[in-house]
Amino acid sequence: MLTNKKIAIIGVGKMGETLLNSMIKNNLVKKENLYGSTAQEEHAQEINKKYGIRTYLNNQEMILEKDIIIIAIKPQMMKKVISEIKEVVTEKQLIISIAAATSTQFIEDCLGRNILVIRAMPNTPALINEGMTVLCPGRYVDKRHIKMAMDIFGAVGLVEVIYREELMEVVTALSGSGPAYTYIIIESLTEGGLRMGLPRELAQKLTAQSLLGAAKMVLETGMHPALLKDAVTTPAGVTVDGLMELEDGGIRVTLIKAVSRATEKSKELSR
Numbered sequence: 692m693l694t695n696k697k698i699a700i701i702g703v704g705k706m707g708e709t710l711l712n713s714m715i716k717n718n719l720v721k722k723e724n725l726y727g728s729t730a731q732e733e734h735a736q737e738i739n740k741k742y743g744i745r746t747y748l749n750n751q752e753m754i755l756e757k758d759i760i761i762i763a764i765k766p767q768m769m770k771k772v773i774s775e776i777k778e779v780v781t782e783k784q785l786i787i788s789i790a791a792a793t794s795t796q797f798i799e800d801c802l803g804r805n806i807l808v809i810r811a812m813p814n815t816p817a818l819i820n821e822g823m824t825v826l827c828p829g830r831y832v833d834k835r836h837i838k839m840a841m842d843i844f845g846a847v848g849l850v851e852v853i854y855r856e857e858l859m860e861v862v863t864a865l866s867g868s869g870p871a872y873t874y875i876i877i878e879s880l881t882e883g884g885l886r887m888g889l890p891r892e893l894a895q896k897l898t899a900q901s902l903l904g905a906a907k908m909v910l911e912t913g914m915h916p917a918l919l920k921d922a923v924t925t926p927a928g929v930t931v932d933g934l935m936e937l938e939d940g941g942i943r944v945t946l947i948k949a950v951s952r953a954t955e956k957s958k959e960l961s962r
């Protein structure tokens with residue numbers, strides 16, 4: 692579906708470059724149909740050399756006659772960039788915005804016409820094709836547009852679609868920020884192993900692979916994590932003592948509160 696589409700990425704930064712790289716690597720789109728813009732000339736030249744795609748500093752010029760426009764700039768730049776492209780964007784072009792805390796309605800209203808908009812919230816493991824992206828369609832898109840967005844983000848991991856946009860703030864706080872929470876857990880478990888005498892490198896590998904394995908068990912078996920936990924916890928065994936310490940430290944409440952607090956922050960930023 693994407694093979695002959697022309698795709699322009701406004702903001703080839705961390706996330707924009709990840710998407711560009713995956714579309715090229717996975718042969719989703721021909722290189723000559725990919726275009727990218729940055730704020731600084733040096734960066735544009737670097738992207739041009741690295742990927743062999745045409746790069747721009749002028750967004751208006753870049754988006755002319757492109758089928759899909761991915762906006763991957765910081766949320767605080769959105770107003771400026773949208774007003775830049777407003778004059779030239781057409782009702783045939785699909786806009787996919789990955790900017791946090793920026794609603795489809797905000798983008799539609801700023802553009803002022805029946806413009807096709809999809810909001811996407813990916814996360815950084817997209818870099819290694821283990822991302823989690825949630826899509827939320829705007830008012831004027833149909834199934835074909837959603838399918839195109841699913842193909843783009845499906846190349847870098849799992850994709851889900853939701854239709855209640857207010858839930859995108861929770862998505863941001865859960866899967867968008869989730870990798871950061873997990874790194875703290877990895878760091879802490881590693882230090883637990885270190886404290887008990889394991890070399891750091893080995894402790895980190897044991898931790899990361901245990902988390903990866905447990906996550907795959909949840910995704911692949913579809914079982915409730917409590918049942919999977921029971922399978923590790925033997926009577927009067929080792930694990931239950933560890934679990935008691937986790938509960939004593941309030942790990943469940945802490946993690947629940949982390950997502951709630953981050954959701955509130957995302958709501959605040961989107962206002």
Ligand SMILES: NC(=O)c1ccc[n+]([C@@H]2O[C@H](COP(=O)([O-])OP(=O)(O)OC[C@H]3O[C@@H](n4cnc5c(N)ncnc54)[C@H](OP(=O)(O)O)[C@@H]3O)[C@@H](O)[C@H]2O)c1
Nearest residue numbers: 702703704705706729730731734763764765766790791813
């Ligand atoms: N990082 C994450 O985990 C994550 C996850 C989900 C969603 N997001 C969202 O993704 C968006 C981008 O985040 P990021 O982490 O990729 O940021 P980033 O690395 O700072 O990339 C932003 C890019 O935008 C470019 N840029 C700035 N102004 C521009 C303009 N007027 N025209 C064209 N390009 C412009 C910058 O160019 P220069 O390099 O030349 O300055 C930079 O390359 C944000 O809205 C964020 O909310 C991020």
